[in-house]
Amino acid sequence: MSFAFNEDQKLLAETVDRFILDDYSFEQRRRTIAMDGGFDKKNWERFGALGWLALPIPEEFGGLGGSTVDVAVLLEGFGRGLVVEPYQSTIVLGAETIALAGRVDQKKSLLEKIAEGKKLISFAHTEPRSRFNLQHVELTATKDGESYKLNGEKAVVHNAETADLIIVSARTSGDIRDDDGITLFLVDPKTEGLEFRSYPTIDGLRASELSFDSVVVDSEQVLGDLNTGLKVLERVIDRASVLLCAEAAGAMDTAVKLTVDYIKNREQFGQPIGAFQVLQHRSVEMLGAKDFSRALTYRAAGLIDEGSPNDRARAVSAAKVEAGLGGKLIGQEGVQLHGGMGMTDDMAIGHFFKRLTMIDVLFGNVDFHRRRFSQIS
Amino acid sequence: MELILTPEEEKFRDEVREFVSTEVSEEIRRKTMTGFRLNKEDHESWQRKLYAKGWMAPGWPVEHGGTGWTPMQKHIFEEECAAAGAPPVIAFGVTMVAPVIMAFGNQEQKDYYLPRILRSDDWWCQGYSEPGSGSDLASLRTKAVLNGEHYIVNGQKTWTTMAQHANLMFCLVRTSDEGKRQEGISFLLIDMEQPGVTVQPIKTIDGSVEINNVFLEDVKVPVANRIGEENKGWTYAKYLLGHERTSIAAVGRSKAQLKRLKTIASAEEQDGKPLIHDPTFKEKIADIEISLLALEALVLRVLSDESAGKGPGPEASFLKIRGTEVQQGITELLIEAIGNYAHPFVPESMETGWNEDPIGPEHAASIAPHYFNWRKASIYGGSNEIQKNIIAKAVLGF
Numbered sequence: 001m002s003f004a005f006n007e008d009q010k011l012l013a014e015t016v017d018r019f020i021l022d023d024y025s026f027e028q029r030r031r032t033i034a035m036d037g038g039f040d041k042k043n044w045e046r047f048g049a050l051g052w053l054a055l056p057i058p059e060e061f062g063g064l065g066g067s068t069v070d071v072a073v074l075l076e077g078f079g080r081g082l083v084v085e086p087y088q089s090t091i092v093l094g095a096e097t098i099a100l101a102g103r104v105d106q107k108k109s110l111l112e113k114i115a116e117g118k119k120l121i122s123f124a125h126t127e128p129r130s131r132f133n134l135q136h137v138e139l140t141a142t143k144d145g146e147s148y149k150l151n152g153e154k155a156v157v158h159n160a161e162t163a164d165l166i167i168v169s170a171r172t173s174g175d176i177r178d179d180d181g182i183t184l185f186l187v188d189p190k191t192e193g194l195e196f197r198s199y200p201t202i203d204g205l206r207a208s209e210l211s212f213d214s215v216v217v218d219s220e221q222v223l224g225d226l227n228t229g230l231k232v233l234e235r236v237i238d239r240a241s242v243l244l245c246a247e248a249a250g251a252m253d254t255a256v257k258l259t260v261d262y263i264k265n266r267e268q269f270g271q272p273i274g275a276f277q278v279l280q281h282r283s284v285e286m287l288g289a290k291d292f293s294r295a296l297t298y299r300a301a302g303l304i305d306e307g308s309p310n311d312r313a314r315a316v317s318a319a320k321v322e323a324g325l326g327g328k329l330i331g332q333e334g335v336q337l338h339g340g341m342g343m344t345d346d347m348a349i350g351h352f353f354k355r356l357t358m359i360d361v362l363f364g365n366v367d368f369h370r371r372r373f374s375q376i377s
Numbered sequence: 378m379e380l381i382l383t384p385e386e387e388k389f390r391d392e393v394r395e396f397v398s399t400e401v402s403e404e405i406r407r408k409t410m411t412g413f414r415l416n417k418e419d420h421e422s423w424q425r426k427l428y429a430k431g432w433m434a435p436g437w438p439v440e441h442g443g444t445g446w447t448p449m450q451k452h453i454f455e456e457e458c459a460a461a462g463a464p465p466v467i468a469f470g471v472t473m474v475a476p477v478i479m480a481f482g483n484q485e486q487k488d489y490y491l492p493r494i495l496r497s498d499d500w501w502c503q504g505y506s507e508p509g510s511g512s513d514l515a516s517l518r519t520k521a522v523l524n525g526e527h528y529i530v531n532g533q534k535t536w537t538t539m540a541q542h543a544n545l546m547f548c549l550v551r552t553s554d555e556g557k558r559q560e561g562i563s564f565l566l567i568d569m570e571q572p573g574v575t576v577q578p579i580k581t582i583d584g585s586v587e588i589n590n591v592f593l594e595d596v597k598v599p600v601a602n603r604i605g606e607e608n609k610g611w612t613y614a615k616y617l618l619g620h621e622r623t624s625i626a627a628v629g630r631s632k633a634q635l636k637r638l639k640t641i642a643s644a645e646e647q648d649g650k651p652l653i654h655d656p657t658f659k660e661k662i663a664d665i666e667i668s669l670l671a672l673e674a675l676v677l678r679v680l681s682d683e684s685a686g687k688g689p690g691p692e693a694s695f696l697k698i699r700g701t702e703v704q705q706g707i708t709e710l711l712i713e714a715i716g717n718y719a720h721p722f723v724p725e726s727m728e729t730g731w732n733e734d735p736i737g738p739e740h741a742a743s744i745a746p747h748y749f750n751w752r753k754a755s756i757y758g759g760s761n762e763i764q765k766n767i768i769a770k771a772v773l774g775f
Contacts, residue, residue, distance in 0.1 A: 004681045260773050280769035281762070287773065288695045295674035296667075306381050318667040371656075374663035 009073045015050065016077030024081040026348045029204070032084060037162040038206035039085045047085065048117030057095050062112030068239055072246035072301040076294075079250025082355050084204050086120060086159035092240045094121025097167055101184060101224030101232045110165075122163035122189075124154040124210055125233060132364040134233050137182050139212060141170035143219075148172075148185065150193075150215040160208040161198045163189055168212075173227055182229035186221045203358040204351065238316045241363045242300045245323040248359045249294040252330045255352040256286045259334045262349075266339070279337060286333050289326035296322045314376050317369035324366035327356030382453075390453050397461035400426045406462035410637065412743030413727045414585070415464050417500070417542045423464045424497040433495050434471050436624075441479060441487075442495045448680030452628070459629030460636075467539070469501035470494040472624065474547045477564065477613050481605035490566075504534040504548030504567065504591060505614070512763050514549070515558045515611065519593060521550035521565060523600070528552075528565065530573075530596040536757070540576045540589040544569050553608050564610035566602040573597075581753075583746035584724045618759070623680055623693065625758060626700035628673045634707045635666060641740050642714045652714060661713075665706045672699045691771035694764035701754035701761065708748040715741040722746070 005013065023043075032040045047053050056071050057063020071092070078087065095114045098107060098121075113119040130136035139152025150170055160166060166187045174181030187194065193215040198208040224232055260283050263274035273279055300315035307315065331353035335342035338349050360366060382390060405419055427433040435451045437443030446454065459465075466472075475494050478486055493499050510517040519532025530550055540546070546567045553561030569576070573596040578586040605613055639662065642653040652658055676696060712719050718737035725731055726742050735742055755761045769775045 004685060264775070274775055277766070277769075280773070280775050281765045283773060284765040284768045287768065288698065291692065291695055292668075292671040292675055292699060295678050296671040298678075299670070299674040303381060315670075318670045321664075321667050322671050370660050370663050370667070373667060374656075374659045 005073065009070060012070065012073050013077060016052075016074055017080065019046075019050075020077060020081035020083075024083065026351075029082060029084065033200075033204045038159075038200070038204075039162075043083075043085050044117050047087070048115070052087075053091060053117055054115035056091065056099075057111050057115050058099055058107075061099070061107050062115045063095075068242060068301045068304050069298065071243055072298060075243050075246040076250040076253075079247035079252075080254045082204065082251060082351060086122075086162065088240065088244070089123055089159040089163070090114060090119075090121045092243050093123035093236060094165075094167060096239060097123065097184065097223065097232060097236050100235060101229075106186070106223065119164045120159065120162055122157055122160040122166045124157040124160065124166050124187075125169045125237075126155045126157070128153055128155045128209075130155075132368045133177065134237060135179050135182065135230055136177050137169050137171045138176050139168070139170045141172050141183060141185065141217070143172075144216075146219055148217050148219060148222075150185070150187070150212040150217060152212050154210040154212075156201075156207045157210055158201075158205055158207045160189065160210060161196055161206060165189070166210075167223060169229055169233065179230050181227050182233070183226050184223040184229045184232060185217050186223050187215065187217055191215050191217070201358065203355040234313075237363055238312060239304055241316050241320050242297060242304055244359055244362060245293065245297040245319045246301065248323040248327050248356060249290065249297055251352050251355055251359075252286075252290040252293065252326055255330050255334045255349060255356070256283065256290055258349050258352070259283060259286065259337050262338050262341075266341075282333055282337065286330045289329045293319070293322040293326035310376055314373055317364075317373040317376075320364060320369040321366050321373065324360040324369070327360055328366075331356040382449075386449055386453060389450055390457060393454050393457040394461070396430060396432075397457055397463055400430075401461050401463045405464060408729075409462040409464060411740060412747050414729070416729055420464050420467055421497050421500075424466060427466070428496055433466075433497075434475070436472060437475065438479070441475075441491055448684045449677070452677065452680060455624070456629035456632060459627075459633040462633070465630070467500070468624075469503055469539075469543075469547075470497070470499065473503060473617055474501055474566075477547070477604060477617050480616060481564075481609075481613050485601070486566075486604065499545045500539070500543045502537050502540045502543035502546045502569070502591075504537060504546045506536045507533060508535050512760055514614075515562070517549055517551060517562065519548070519550045521552050521563060521598065523552070526600055528563075528598045528600065528603070530565070530567065530593045530598055532593050534591040534593070535579075535589075537576075537589045537591045538587055540569070540591050541578060541586070546591070547604075549610050549614055552610075559611040561608055562610040562614075563607050564604040564613045565598050566604065567593075567596065567598050568602075571596065581750060583750040584722065585746065585750060623676050623683075623696060625693075626672055626676050626696040627704060628669070628676055628700070631669050631672075631700070631703050631707060634704070634711075635662075635669065637740075638662065638707055638710055638714060641711065644738070644740070645714050645716065658710075658713070661710055665703060665710065668699065668706070669703050672696065672703055675699075691767050694759075694767045697758060698755075698761045698764050704754050705751055708744075708751045711744045712748050715744050719745045 051064055052074055054063040055066040055074060059065040095111060098110050110119060114121065127136065127138055139150060139154065141148040141150050150168065154168065166189050168185045168187045169182055170185060171181055172183040193213040195211045196208045198206065201207050263279050263283065264272050266273050297319045300319040303315040304312050334349045335353050338347060341347050342349050408415055424433060432444060434442050435444045435446050435454055439445045471494055475491060478490050505514060507517050507519060519530065519534065521528040521530045534548065546569055548565050548567050549562050550565055551561055552563040555561060573594040575592040577590040579588045579590060580586055581588065639653060642658065643651045645652040647655055679693060679696065718741035721736040723736060726735060
């Protein structure tokens, strides 16, 4: 088991750090968020040119076949700058689901285009009453000749309004919380009966509430096997959770640096407030929270491609707990140590606090993953 | 909690597992697993077995008798030893004074002491803290005055762990009052079995005696027993602190203790069901277990940096902080697990030779004393507050 980055990973880390430093300043990010669709299409083209979109896509479908650790390196870099481009929606959730569950013709027609930056995907699974339970699917898909009719709702679907295709989980049999009976569909967002209510999220992203009123989807658009979608969702969400922790590690790193810089420069009582031991110890605790969370995240990223399902689930949940706790500590203390300035929208720290907080409540929060971890042990 | 091992690492683990399961006696295993007290002979007999196998000093360079293991192998070794209930190797000789002798001792000192340390011929103790010098160690006042071929040493050391067993002490003494306080300290090796050395036990809140006051009155120490140069002792002591910092995290021990906690929580009942099925208790265990996993992940990262030639940085202080928090967290849950049977306190029942029936379940006897005893962990070895000062200064640049 290796705990060191290989040469390619070191190079990738340097490249993405350089990109954030040169082209993704806090001010630029602010302008990007205000753009149509909530992100910069030029950045997306650049990600494509740099091979970042192709990174985890299998080589036979035009990708680079990168490992989870490779993608974690990229996302840690994204986290340092709070990148808002729809990498999670399109690549981590979208391309991954298609690669895992799709038929060969679906992979052929979609993955290469995704890798080239020509197709955006959105992932609609969460529902208004599902909380974090993956098997809770109320939206129904009813067979009607050669097609299905979808009825129901999806909640907080990131990047849905800019997507070319939406992956939708639906119940094709069984009860609301049954493991069996979930099927995935590829849905054209322009299909009649599909309504969007789109909005900004508190951490600078875009999301939508989707309602399906007899939305007709051809049975050719089923993604994977009928009724067994949960297995796919578990794998995809587990990996996405680890990668989200990697993004958190990057965000925590910047938040700690911003805070330490701030207290070294801010003077009160005739000296930098960083001269006070109580503030030094609190910033040390922030740094430690980041270091431990990051180490556990890379452990999980390594395990997820190799370990057994139980090892995988435990490693992921452990990483998500540590990232949730660490993100909360760093976000809250970061603002506290910035004092009144930390409350202002003009300072970056508050934006890191918001993203770290939203990371905790995506794919299961600390309580959810602690419980999941304890139930597998 | 499984690590993913390469086939070679698996083979190595099996070899270690086989060795420890054969060589750790049933009596010693029972003592370590129930938290009963190990005596001097228990430690020494285990260390001699390690010596015979060539495994006494995994951290040493091969030319001095080290094993040449990779960091991962060292980690596996520690974990397997802890899991099998092997006594912890007493660190004062092999992991504390030995690296200093290797780095700064003269040839004669290396030739004499290092083989003796490997064979466990001597029991070492550490003479650092004094009544007036705890966290502010550089203020130490035990004085060594040069008189011909000897230093005459006067002063008092305290918190000296296992000094009652020790025949040698590595000791920081003041040899100069000029200039900076740190630049007047020397590093001496003192024979404990001579006139003027008095060891006085200090009883701790758990009722045990493992720390001592050591009084030094006109103690004669040959100049040949000084390590390196006069007044450079502080540098050597700091070198010692930077050495093998990952072992302070005690991941293997904590894994073994966590396993013990789960076993006890399965045996204890609440409302007629095993306590371990109580959701609240289960989640408390999960919290500690996750924290321990994060610790292990960081230890392995630091070890892998070490093997890539980067020394353990001051970040290793995080390993001490988190390591001791995890250890103490487990002792807290152990108390919770045994409920009412935390109360009885019969120290003799934890000693070798006790043959009456236990009061309550046998697993309960040592738990409350152990909890109180283990509060020391966040205080010794540089208190956790001092570790934070180190990180603040050396990593964050305050």
